[in-house]
Amino acid sequence: MCGIVGYVGRHNGVPVLLEGLQRLEYRGYDSAGVAVVNGDQLRVHKAEGRVRDLAEGLPKRVNGHVGIAHTRWATHGPPSDVNSHPHLDTEGNIAVVHNGILENAAALRAELEADGVTFTSDTDTEVLAHLIGRSTHEDLEDAVRDALAKVGGTYGLAVIDARQPDRIVVARNGSPVVLGIGNREMFVASDVAALVRHTQQVVLLDDGELATLTADGFTTSTLDRRPTQKETLELDADVSSYDKGGYDHFLRKEIADQPTAVEGTLRGRLDHRFATAHLGGIELTARELRGIRRVKILGCGSAYYSGIVGANIIESLARLPADAEPASEFRYRNPVIDPDTLYLAVSQSGETFDTLAAVQEVQRKGGRVLGVVNVVGSSIARACEGGVYIHAGPEISVASTKAFTSTAVAFALIALHIGRVRDLSPADGERLIGGLERLPEQLEEIMATEEHIARVAGRFSDATSAFFIGRVGGYPVALEGAQKLKEVSYVHAEAYPASELKHGPLALVTTDLPTVVVAPDDHLAAKNISAIEQIKARGGPVVAVGHRVLSELADDTLIVPKNEPELDPILLGVPLQLLAYHAALVLGRDVDQPRNLAKSVTVE
Structure with a gap:
């Protein structure tokens, strides 16, 4: 991991790739790299450090109409130029960028080395490059399928081949991949932040899907070659949402954004007439809500801490036993899933792997789980049966601030919604609504x-x-x-x-x-x-x-x-x-x- 950008089209892709990497810097990384097809050759440049270090080291005339780029957060091998992505096959025709972890990389590496392959890095990703390069399939899409059939673990990846310079092949299993649709050009990224400057139309790959991108469009299919039909989504974001807005740091801007973010979380959801909250994503009847016997909140890091805040509010207002647990621990203790428990999965990005795995564990055992997430269309949002979007707006800084606050507000709305169906009085409901409406102004007082x-x-x-x-x-x-x-x-x-x-x-x-x-x-x-x-x-x-x-x-x-x-x-x-x-x-x-x-x- 941590950031992927790709471009195929009529223009020089290098500026697009570098600008995309800069917009993904907030995700945290230790090195960066870019590969473009130039003529019938790959041009690859990698650097430990920041994207600016990569950009400063690029030759002035490097260009290509097809390319991929990556910011790496070290998992296999320390940060270094050599361990940076993209990684190549032995012949130097195939370039791969990859987010995720290949769990059987060590065994595959040993097999390849025994077969005469020399590795140049410590990474698991280089295994993929060699597997694709050694495939007997000439078509890049089929060669990628062949390689992915051998690997286990998680991946979001993008692949280019100097011998097929009109395409990018991408695939997903557990790590986000987003396609961006342009005018006779296509983009790919691990996060929409890299795409908003170029397009507002995106397609989200699902786990087990593969896509081939050319300048004229894209095709998607499952790994076993069954075509899939994808819905095009319109992004509800603009470039300014990903800028610092005059502040020195995104973190400071997002702290200041909190009054507006809370207004976004509350907008259209407070009902004075019935002293309750309307949450369209929670499609549970009054009878089903009254049948809930416990609430369990699952999240990681700040999402887990906001879950504790939420559990306290839910228990106080709805008078239901409620607690929060780290999602990263939950699934490993073979939890007992109670059909009368409502599970809530919390994640700003909606892509937190441990939380997504916890959702799948609950569902596998017959439980009901709703999401509380910020990013519309994210993996957790799509995996859950419904839930609440917090509408805090893009959060760029690694440290969560406005998403933490808006998530806690969303839990208050959930508590009010469930509580009014149960035993919370209209007077208490109206008291809570009044308190929620005061929050933005009080947040401004704190900023002062x-x-x-x-x-x-x-x-x-x-x-x-x-x-x-x-x-x-x-x-x-x-x-x-x-x-x-x-x-x-x-x-x-x-x-x-x-x-x-x-x-x-x-x-x-x-x-x-x-x-x-x-x-x-x-x-x-x-x-x-x-x-x-x-x-x-x-x-x-x-x-x-x-x-x-x-x-x-x-x-x-x-x-x-x-x-x-x-x-x-x-x-x-x-x-x-x-x-x-x-x-x-x-x-x-x-x-x-x-x-x-x-x-x-x-x-x-």
Whole structure:
């Protein structure tokens, strides 16, 4: 993995490929490469580092009407020029770019080496290049089919052949592949972000499908040669959605986008007349909703933490047992799937491999699963029986901010929807609607305190570690706050329930270890104050996040406007996003592309 771009058409494809790679930089990567057919030869250029390093090293006159390009996030072999994609066969005719992991690559590599093949890289992808190059089929599409019949694992791939310079062959199994339709030109990418400048018409490949692209169009089929019919989708996005909008970083822009993103999540879904939420993607009758006995939320990383926020809201409003679990662990413990449980799969990209696999595990055992995703038409959205799009808009920075907040809002809508069918009173329904409608304005109020938050962030520039603690609704806020700090600043951070402070973590509190305490003015305020007192008694610096200044206790307080108790966690997390961002700036980090991380984790 991590990013694929391809072009076939009348124009020089190199600028298209480079621009596409730049638009995929947000996904996280360590090297980049490009291959184009020039005459009857492949021209291949690869470089460890950024896309700009690749572009600066390209010969001025390199060109070709057919080409593929890639940004790599290392899985097999360290980042290097040699391990960068594209990879070639022995004859130098075939070039392959690949996202995913080939699980039987080691065995295939051993077989090929025993047959005299010399490998030049450590990657699993090079196995594919040699398998395609050694196929007895002359047609590129058939040679790719032949190779894919031998491999196991996940792939999104694009292949070109210098001997057939009018086409690109692509295939998908577990890793996204999107075709873009132009005017006598075709595009391919792993993400629509690479395509929006050139086309608004796209086709999404399904797992087990292969496509051949020429300048005049495309054909699709299954791996066993059965033709498939594909629907053309119109993108609901424009180029400006993928720009920084005057900000220095996508991360800062997306934090600022949150009032608008929340409005997008709420738009058309609040019903004052019946004090409920209308969610067209949840096609469950009132009887089916009343028959739900439990809610299980599955997600990874920030999606999992938003799931904990959501489980708390659902349990509080709908009075259903609800919990969240990492999707990456769920399917490996042979879970018992209860037909009376509603499963919710959460993913910003809709392509998170572990979450998609969890969806398939639930469905395989007869369970019902709905999606809560941001990207329309994504794999998880299509795999689920229905669900809720969060409509937060494109999120480019690797660290999630607006998608986290909008997802939590979507869970509040789900809780309201289910709760009103069950026992939630109209008065409580209207109370929640009022709170949801206040969120955008309150988010703006938080943004206005950024200067103070930036000053507080300065203390983290000297810290090597930090604690984040909170109780009940504050605990997932602490989890996400710690996640943001370590993601973008590389300061080690851990989150604990505040109630667990005395059960181990307190031993590490010193004058050099700051603690961020999520301390809203709620029924647990006295207990949170007690936790602060215990930390201060040991000389630990404290930053409180809450509704009132705790100057007599905390060293600093990040003030958040008060909403309804169920919705307060949605607001409490936003100052921690700004705290992490400004700490990263002080430390000189690459906030949009943190090391070792990718935006969409499409492998295990």
